Amino acid sequence: MSYGGARAFAAAFRFLGVDARVSPGGDEHTYELAGRYTSGDECLPERVTIGNFLKVIESPGFVPERTAFFMPTAGGPCRFGQYAPFLETVLRQVGHEEVMVLSPTSADGYEGLGDLAGPMMKLGWWGLVGSDALRKMLHIYRPYEVEPGMADAAHEAALDLFCGTLADTAIAFDKKVPALAGALEKGRDLFRRIPVDFSKETLLIGVVGEIFCRLSTFSNEDLIRKLETFGAQAWLSDICEWVWYTNAEQEKNLRLFGRAFSLEMLGVKLKKHIQHDHERKLLAPFKEEFVGMEEPHNIREVLERSYPYLPYTGSLGEMVLSIGKAIYCYEQGADGIIDISPFTCMNGIVTEAIYPRVSKEHEGIPMRTFYFDGTQTDLENDLGIFMELAHNYNRKKTRKRKRRLVA
Numbered sequence: 001m002s003y004g005g006a007r008a009f010a011a012a013f014r015f016l017g018v019d020a021r022v023s024p025g026g027d028e029h030t031y032e033l034a035g036r037y038t039s040g041d042e043c044l045p046e047r048v049t050i051g052n053f054l055k056v057i058e059s060p061g062f063v064p065e066r067t068a069f070f071m072p073t074a075g076g077p078c079r080f081g082q083y084a085p086f087l088e089t090v091l092r093q094v095g096h097e098e099v100m101v102l103s104p105t106s107a108d109g110y111e112g113l114g115d116l117a118g119p120m121m122k123l124g125w126w127g128l129v130g131s132d133a134l135r136k137m138l139h140i141y142r143p144y145e146v147e148p149g150m151a152d153a154a155h156e157a158a159l160d161l162f163c164g165t166l167a168d169t170a171i172a173f174d175k176k177v178p179a180l181a182g183a184l185e186k187g188r189d190l191f192r193r194i195p196v197d198f199s200k201e202t203l204l205i206g207v208v209g210e211i212f213c214r215l216s217t218f219s220n221e222d223l224i225r226k227l228e229t230f231g232a233q234a235w236l237s238d239i240c241e242w243v244w245y246t247n248a249e250q251e252k253n254l255r256l257f258g259r260a261f262s263l264e265m266l267g268v269k270l271k272k273h274i275q276h277d278h279e280r281k282l283l284a285p286f287k288e289e290f291v292g293m294e295e296p297h298n299i300r301e302v303l304e305r306s307y308p309y310l311p312y313t314g315s316l317g318e319m320v321l322s323i324g325k326a327i328y329c330y331e332q333g334a335d336g337i338i339d340i341s342p343f344t345c346m347n348g349i350v351t352e353a354i355y356p357r358v359s360k361e362h363e364g365i366p367m368r369t370f371y372f373d374g375t376q377t378d379l380e381n382d383l384g385i386f387m388e389l390a391h392n393y394n395r396k397k398t399r400k401r402k403r404r405l406v407a
């Protein structure tokens with residue numbers, strides 16, 4: 001979960017009467033706490049989430065019997081499915097087995113959330129759409145800000161407005177979408193008031209990869225902020241992409257099992273229709289801002305681009321999306337692609353093996369995987385080299401980028 005996404009989810013829970021808070025951010029102590037209970041075989045996101053939950057246990061005022069940790073789960077070969085059971089094991093080890101682990105899964109329609117499941121599905125979606133949009137605004141404005149820190153401050157204030165509206169119990173559930181769209185418009189205007197120089201030359205870099213690591217600035221050592229110091233503007237793949245992908249997977253599986261014409265399929269189609277409609281309303285204020293960085297209208301646009309390299313009919317997960325989105329970014333005039341991956345994660349390993357061919361077949365656009373394992377790396381140096389390649393590519397590329405040049 002991204003910082004903004006986690007804040008929005010907590011706000012959504014608060015609207016439903018649950019006293020929800022975002023778990024603390026990562027720091028050295030996160031790794032120190034996680035290191036006491038992990039062996040080193042776990043992937044980085046698992047260490048970060050365990051460490052941050054353990055920080056909650058250490059915090060003053062922690063009441064175990066009144067605390068639950070929200071840690072969704074999923075099936076499949078990815079280690080993510082092990083996070084929740086592992087968290088329960090660690091809680092037993094630290095003597096806090098009474099702390100509940102709330103672990104909903106799409107496999108059972110999020111039954112684990114009980115009565116909250118229905119409204120939470122919608123509130124969570126609105127929260128993801130809004131927080132994704134505000135993070136994209138941050139990445140659009142920050143490279144051009146005249147005074148450092150203004151874009152971060154605007155992002156924080158815009159998130160406050162958005163999450164405040166989401167949590168506000170005075171706004172009825174059926175009035176939430178227009179209210180949230182209004183809050184996002186006000187948030188957009190906070191960005192518009194930042195003094196910026198949009199005539200500054202930047203290179204557009206598509207950032208794809210494993211969902212947790214690419215969105216957690218702590219886990220990826222704030223790669224995008226560092227990239228911006230080399231004159232880049234990042235286009236980071238968002239969380240909504242994952243929701244569209246899981247919808248497409250649900251449809252694919254229903255077809256595979258002969259249930260193309262079933263009530264379940266109707267439910268998936270209806271859910272998608274409502275999600276699209278709400279997304280359109282929430283994103284309406286950002287039309288001008290997102291020029292040249294429009295997301296694909298349909299997730300199939302990403303999956304089809306990936307197909308010659310990693311057919312979605314057989315491959316699963318972020319690796320498929322990363323390849324497809326990288327090609328999509330190339331077509332929109334990006335100057336390079338960065339893939340963020342936790343060390344030892346299959347996503348990065350697979351995509352890294354495929355990128356040389358993708359690059360060769362797309363004018364030689366530079367594509368590079370950056371691995372993270374929580375230890376110090378020479379990230380600045382590597383980014384500097386990558387940006388040199390991006391500059392060289394920029395001089396010869398034929399796909400021109402569409403840019404807004406005025407504030």
Ligand code: SF4
Binds near residue numbers: 211
């Ligand atoms: S995608 Fe990779 S890093 Fe992420 S949870 Fe799965 S195994 Fe771990």
